Amino acid sequence: MGSFVVETILLIFLIVLVQKSESVGFAPELYCGLENCYDVLEINREEFDKQKLSKAYRALARKHHPDRVKSKEEKGLAEERFRVIATAYETLKDEEAKTNYDYYLDHPDQRFYNYYQYYRLRVAPKVDVRLVIVGTILVISLFQYLSAKHKFAEAIEYATGVGKFRNMAIKDGIDKGLLEMDRNGKLKKTKGVDNDAIIKQIIIDNLDVTGGYKKESLYETLAWHTIVFPVTICRYIKWNIQWYWRFSVQKEELDDEAKLYLIRRYLGVSQLEFDQRYEADIDNLFERECWIKENCLVWKAEKDAAEQEKMAQSGRYKRYKRYMKNAGTISFVDEE
Known part of the structure; x- marks a missing residue:
C-alpha cells in the first residue's frame, strides 16, 4: 500500500515537471542536465567500454576535484563540474541506468516515460532480491523453530503435572538409581539433588509427543525444506514414474x-x-x-x-x- 502511494505521488510530480518542459531535448532535471553524459566523460557512445569507464572517470575527477582550486568562485564551479562528472559515471556504470539513459538519448520526445524511468530508478531501494528471499526464509524458520520449542515445553509441563506420567518417571528414576524412596514411600530429599528436575528430565527423555506439540527440529523448518527441495522433487518424480510403471504398465497387483x-x-x-x-x-x-x-x-x-x-x-x-x-x-x- 505504501509503495502504491509513493508511485502515485511520483507520477503526479512527473506530470507537473513534464508540463513545464515543453521543448524536446535534454531536460535540466535528468541525468547530466543539458550535457551528454558520454561527452562529459569524453567517451564515444558507439565505442563504449565499461573497462575503460572507471579510468576515464578517475582522470577527470582528479582534474576537476574542488580541492585543486583555492578561490571560492573557482571552487564553486569545480564542485558543480565534479557533480556532473560523478553523475555521468554513476549513470553509465549501472546497466539499468545506462539502458534508460540510452533510451532517453534515442527517444527525447517520450518525455513522460523518460522522467518516470529516471525517478523510478532513483526512488527504488537498492536491495538484492535474493537477500530478501533468504532473509525471509530464515526469519520464518526461526519463528517455526521457537514456536515448536515453546509448544513442546507446554507438553512437558502438562505431562509433568499428570500423575500417570509422573509416577512412571519416578519408577524409572528409582530403577536407574537417580531417585530414592524413604521408609514412608516418599521421595527422599537429598542435599544437592533436585528431584523435580530429575523427574522432568526423565519425562523429556521418555516422552513420545506427536503432532503440533512434538519436539522442535531444524528438519521441520522452511529453511531445511527449501534446501532439500530439489531432492524432494526428484524423489517425487521417481516415485510417480515407478508407480505408473508397476501398476499401469506392468499391471502388478x-x-x-x-x-x-x-x-x-x-x-x-x-x-x-x-x-x-x-x-x-x-x-x-x-x-x-x-x-x-x-x-x-x-x-x-x-x-x-x-x-x-x-x-x-x-x-x-x-x-x-x-x-x-x-x-x-x-x-x-x-x-x-
Whole structure:
C-alpha cells in the first residue's frame, strides 16, 4: 500500500515537471542536465567500454576535484563540474541506468516515460532480491523453530503435572538409581539433588509427543525444506514414474503399502494424521477394500457420521478430537 502511494505521488510530480518542459531535448532535471553524459566523460557512445569507464572517470575527477582550486568562485564551479562528472559515471556504470539513459538519448520526445524511468530508478531501494528471499526464509524458520520449542515445553509441563506420567518417571528414576524412596514411600530429599528436575528430565527423555506439540527440529523448518527441495522433487518424480510403471504398465497387483497409500489419498489426510486417527481402523479398512475409491468414500461417510454422533453426545470427546487434530498424541516411549 505504501509503495502504491509513493508511485502515485511520483507520477503526479512527473506530470507537473513534464508540463513545464515543453521543448524536446535534454531536460535540466535528468541525468547530466543539458550535457551528454558520454561527452562529459569524453567517451564515444558507439565505442563504449565499461573497462575503460572507471579510468576515464578517475582522470577527470582528479582534474576537476574542488580541492585543486583555492578561490571560492573557482571552487564553486569545480564542485558543480565534479557533480556532473560523478553523475555521468554513476549513470553509465549501472546497466539499468545506462539502458534508460540510452533510451532517453534515442527517444527525447517520450518525455513522460523518460522522467518516470529516471525517478523510478532513483526512488527504488537498492536491495538484492535474493537477500530478501533468504532473509525471509530464515526469519520464518526461526519463528517455526521457537514456536515448536515453546509448544513442546507446554507438553512437558502438562505431562509433568499428570500423575500417570509422573509416577512412571519416578519408577524409572528409582530403577536407574537417580531417585530414592524413604521408609514412608516418599521421595527422599537429598542435599544437592533436585528431584523435580530429575523427574522432568526423565519425562523429556521418555516422552513420545506427536503432532503440533512434538519436539522442535531444524528438519521441520522452511529453511531445511527449501534446501532439500530439489531432492524432494526428484524423489517425487521417481516415485510417480515407478508407480505408473508397476501398476499401469506392468499391471502388478497392489501390495499392502500401495493399498495404504490409496486409502490415505482417498481419505484426504496426511501420513501423520492417518497414523494418529486411523491406526486402529487399518484392519477394517482392508476388510472393506477401501483402496477402491467408492468403498473408501462409503466407509469415510459412515465414520464421519459416527464421530458426529459421539461429538453431539460428549463434550469431552469433542475436546479430545480437537487435541488429536492439533497436538497429536502424548505417551511414554515404553508405555504399553
